[in-house]
Amino acid sequence: MADIVLDKVTKRYPDGAVAVRDVDLEIADGEFVILVGPSGCGKSTTLNMIAGLEDITSGELRIGGQRVNERAPKDRDIAMVFQSYALYPHLTVRENMAFPLRLAKVDKETVRRKVEEAARVLDLTQHLDRRPANLSGGQRQRVAMGRAIVRNPKAFLMDEPLSNLDAKLRVQMRTEVSRLQRKLGTTTVYVTHDQTEAMTLGDRVVVMRAGVVQQVGSPQFLYDHPANLFVAGFIGSPAMNFLPATLEEGVLRSPLGDITVTDRVRRLLTDAGAPREVIMGVRPEHFEDAALVDEQSLARGVVYRGQVDVLESMGSDKYAYFSVEGERARSAELEELAADAGVADLSSSGVGTVVTRLSAASAAREGERVEVFFDPDKVQLFDPNSGRNLTYAGD
């Protein structure tokens, strides 16, 4: 077990493309760190550099305090779980899991004991003598995990290990991975595309965009205090609503109405040197049906009255969609997020949409007008040009 330090690590591919730029990251011993970001942002490249499968163009990688830039993967003592599992098709499950131990010249009896121990933990005992081709997706996934854990490596690297599983199995394996990591306490770097995996699995989340780290922090911190538009839009599901707004003498003029800026926010804005034109962001879950909010809160908050375009009832709560007047908020980061989510076509329709999550008790109906309440203190404001969070309260 060991800590992993990336010190200004950069990767430039031979064709000139810079996949990863100046990444600084300190992963503590035993920590579970998640790398997230849209497709092509350099997550796999970063992981492969830690693994030793890709050369580091510049910067330094230290594992357990030692520089390992020049070390071959086999000398780094790190195990990796691949998205495709990469099981050896000509070997049985037992031989697959024993492979790293046999290469390490561990004696037969120990190999047998360790493989059987891992198989027991992963519930693979009855499949030990089968070949990968005859296993289900979930079982193959567990064999891949087994091959990684048998030799107690210094760290685990996982590249979207669950993305080939169906939704139900993914949830099950997610808890499995979490349980296993907690039990073994091995430093883990986990790459994913998936919101839920990023939020639930890791001690810390690293959000990347185009090869650059945007923000590092605990899932809750990133949710509460996104450093910029990109992180704000990436973390949270459904995504944060973004609307253009104007700051005028302590009042925020927005499509949701005029909002008096609270003292706390005013101070942050002054410190950040906020421009007049801003982008405001409100999370869907910070809205509530005004009819269900007590008088006291109502008095402190903002009420928006609009017609519900679409209402989705999830049982536990309801999602109400509104079209608001005026343009959508525009910024390069938002376009990129939309493209990654596959909703780029939405950006062509100029109208702003707002998604709100209301309690199941709400009486909102499709096509009817309804009043929704939100707390102005939960509103985040961003600089449309740099994407910087103007209300960022972190350090």
Next chain:
Amino acid sequence: MALTGGADTTARKAKWWFVNAVVVVYALVPVLWIASLSFKTKETINDGNFVPREWTLENYRAIFGTSEFVRALVNSIGIALIATAIAVVLGTMAAYAIARLDFPGKRALVGVSLLIAMFPQVSLVSPLFEMERGLGLFDTWPGLILPYITFALPLAIYTLSAFFREIPWELEKAAKMDGATPAQAFLKVIAPLAAPGVFTTAILVFIFCWNDFLFAISLTSTERSRTVPAALSFFTGSSQFEDPTGTICAAAVVITVPIILFVLFFQRRIVAGLTSGAVKG
């Protein structure tokens, strides 16, 4: 069309069956005819019967009785095996590099090997003849093995690189992560998976060398290195005045049978994809 009537399907099947039958008959009749001739006696050889009226093994006894044929058979087997082994080893290395590495001149290499495969061999016979005489390779085993390797290599490289491309790249990465050196990764993971491909290629190359007539007839002059296809054309029968048809046919059957057996026997192994199950699929 998803909704094809039963009658329609039957008619179509019958049509395909008929076409296939015609093709197979067209291809097989001459072969069977040769086989039939090889079992006929001298007296009945010209009777035009498809099935011999009198069966005999005399022709086979005759060819194995002559040193000419036995020597040619030894030459054929030896030369084809050596050429195959060398071509497959070189081809494996080249194909692995082509499938897995990006190096300058890769396209040129592939282009040149394609060019060699397309080159009309007959135009090379005279220069080769002269060169081999000059180098003292004429009428020797290496004199045939060398051109065989040259012309079999493109075939080997193509077949093998197709097989190598099928092997998931990630398996090699996984092996490296599991602590293997590059050599161990190749020997323990890539080689076992490539084995069916290497085997298939070896069979194809062997057949190519085994069947060659052009080089065999032009670059040999004595029993020292003459292979069976060339030796066949020198058959005279047991006496000067005898018609050699029966013995030639017997020899032809002897060299055809191993190929047929090869193909029948290894067909399934060749087709079976060992790589299934390596990745999610």
